[in-house]
Amino acid sequence: MSKVALVTGAGQGIGEAIAHRLVKDGFRVALVGRHLEKVQRVANDINANGGEAIAVRADVAKRDEVFEAVKATKKAFGDLNVIVNNAGVAPTTPIMDVTEDDMNWTWGINVNGVVWGTQAATEAFKELGHGGKIINATSQAGVEGNPNLTVYGSTKFAIRGITQTTAKELAQFGITVNAFAPGIVKTPMMWDIAHKVGQNAGKDDEWGMAQFSDGIALGRLSEPEEIASVVSFLSSDDSNYVTGQTIIVDGGMVFR
Ligand SMILES: NC(=O)C1=CN([C@@H]2O[C@H](COP(=O)(O)OP(=O)(O)OC[C@H]3O[C@@H](n4cnc5c(N)ncnc54)[C@H](O)[C@@H]3O)[C@@H](O)[C@H]2O)C=CC1
Ligand SMILES: CC(=O)C(C)=O
Numbered sequence: 501m502s503k504v505a506l507v508t509g510a511g512q513g514i515g516e517a518i519a520h521r522l523v524k525d526g527f528r529v530a531l532v533g534r535h536l537e538k539v540q541r542v543a544n545d546i547n548a549n550g551g552e553a554i555a556v557r558a559d560v561a562k563r564d565e566v567f568e569a570v571k572a573t574k575k576a577f578g579d580l581n582v583i584v585n586n587a588g589v590a591p592t593t594p595i596m597d598v599t600e601d602d603m604n605w606t607w608g609i610n611v612n613g614v615v616w617g618t619q620a621a622t623e624a625f626k627e628l629g630h631g632g633k634i635i636n637a638t639s640q641a642g643v644e645g646n647p648n649l650t651v652y653g654s655t656k657f658a659i660r661g662i663t664q665t666t667a668k669e670l671a672q673f674g675i676t677v678n679a680f681a682p683g684i685v686k687t688p689m690m691w692d693i694a695h696k697v698g699q700n701a702g703k704d705d706e707w708g709m710a711q712f713s714d715g716i717a718l719g720r721l722s723e724p725e726e727i728a729s730v731v732s733f734l735s736s737d738d739s740n741y742v743t744g745q746t747i748i749v750d751g752g753m754v755f756r
Contacts, residue, residue: 501578501579502526502527502528502552503526503527503528503579503581503582504527504528504529504530504573504577504578504579504580504581504582505522505527505528505529505530505580505581505582505583505584505735506529506530506532506569506570506573506580506582506583506584506621507519507522507529507530507531507532507583507584507586508532508533508558508560508566508569508583508584508585508586508587508613508617509532509533509560509586509587509588509637510529510531510532510533510539510542510586511531511533511535511538511539511541511542512538512687512688513685513687513688513689513724514586514637514682514685514687514724514727514728515531515533515584515586515587516542516724517723517724517725517727517728518584518586518727518728518731519531519542519546519553520542520546520728521725521728521729521731521732522582522584522728522731522732522735523546523551523552523553525732525735525736527581527582527735528551528552528553528577529543529546529551529552529553529554530553530554530556530569530572530573530576530577531543531553531554531555531556532556532557532558532560532566532569532587533555533557533558533587534557534558534559534560534587535557536555536557539555539556539557540555542555543555552577554572554573554576554577556569556572556573559609560585560587560609560612560613560616560617561608561609561612561613562616563612563616563619566613566616566617566620567616567619567620567623569620570583570620570621570623570624571624573624574624574627574628579628580621580624580625580628580632581630581632581633582632582633582634582635582735583617583618583620583621583632583633583634583635584635584637584731584735585613585614585617585618585634585635585636585637586637587609587613587637588609588610588613588637588655588689589605589606589609589610589652589689590649590652590689590692590693591605591606591651591652592648592649592652592693592696593648593649593650593651593652594648594650595648595650598650598651602651603651606651606652606655607651607654607655607658610652610655610656610658610659611655611658611659611662614636614659614662615662617634618634618636618662618666618670618677621634622634622670622673622675625673625674625675626673630674631673631674631675631676632674632675633675633676633677633678633734633735633739634666634670634675634676634677634678635677635678635679635680635731635734635735636659636662636663636677636678636679636680637659637679637680637682638656638657638659638660638663638679638680638681638746639652639653639656639681639682640681640682640683640684640748640750640753641653641656642655642656642657642658642659642660642681642746643660643681643746643748644753656681659679660679660681660746663677663678663679663744663745663746664744667743667744667745668744671743676739676740676742676743677743677744678734678739678742678743678744678745678746678747679745679746679747680727680730680731680734680746680747680749681746681747681748681749681750682722682727682749682750683716683721683722683748683749683750683751683753684712684713684716684721684722684750685721685722685723685724685726685727686709686721686722686723686724687724690709690712690721691705691709693708694706694708694709694711694712695708696708697709697711709721715753715754716750716751716752716753716754717751717752717753717754718751718752719751720751721751722749722750722751726749727749730747730749733747734747
């Protein structure tokens with residue numbers, strides 16, 4: 501029987517690309533998101549093209565909902581081998597504008613969501629009597645401090661720490677934990693940021709997005725599929741001896 505992966509934030513962007521790639525790799529997939537209609541659209545597309553997918557509504561900031569989503573996955577497919585804690589939000593927050601709500605909302609999704617996903621998947625792996633793979637989304641902004649990203653960057657630095665600590669804690673159960681750190685990927689998240697950059701300069705979204713390629717050695721932004729191919733490796737047996745690592749997929753950002 502083919503393996504099972506759960507991907508959070510799979511209704512668009514990087515999560516959607518990961519879902520399609522893992523299906524191509526032979527996984528059955530559970531697509532989890534806050535908006536059922538978005539993950540259902542991706543699941544319908546996969547099912548119509550010979551893959552096997554279910555859509556599950558859950559807010560990753562809510563522990564109970566994440567545990568329910570993992571339970572629904574086990575019930576539908578009878579197994580779970582990989583969780584990709586991909587869902588995230590990216591507010592732009594100059595330090596002096598940061599509010600308590602900004603901190604709580606962003607940390608609730610980006611950090612707590614990864615902790616709940618890690619706990620729920622670990623519980624499921626143990627119940628199923630086998631190990632598994634936990635894969636977390638961090639960012640180049642969690643490797644190098646970016647101006648105006650205090651809130652977002654702090655969550656993504658935290659993910660690298662959580663990835664290292666849980667890798668050491670969970671290795672005894674045959675579980676590996678790794679992270680991927682994209683640079684600038686052409687997804688709805690980045691188009692929102694590009695819109696603000698363009699608007700502030702009196703230019704359009706395309707102009708805003710183009711500004712980001714300046715600092716990239718490869719001279720271009722990333723496609724979501726280029727992140728999904730790294731997640732494919734981390735989900736496969738080829739990465740069985742890799743744990744606690746963050747793979748940076750940023751095209752060689754020149755500030756590093
Ligand atoms: N796009 C980029 O350039 C980069 C993205 N990343 C990270 O990659 C991950 C995916 O990003 P994108 O695909 O670009 O973002 P996106 O905004 O295009 O898609 C994220 C998805 O997550 C879902 N989501 C948000 N909060 C949720 C919650 N509380 N519960 C369940 N689902 C929720 C959204 O509804 C959306 O469908 C994020 O963790 C992001 O921080 C990291 C580096 C760069
Ligand atoms: C959204 C993000 O992760 C950036 C700008 O690095």
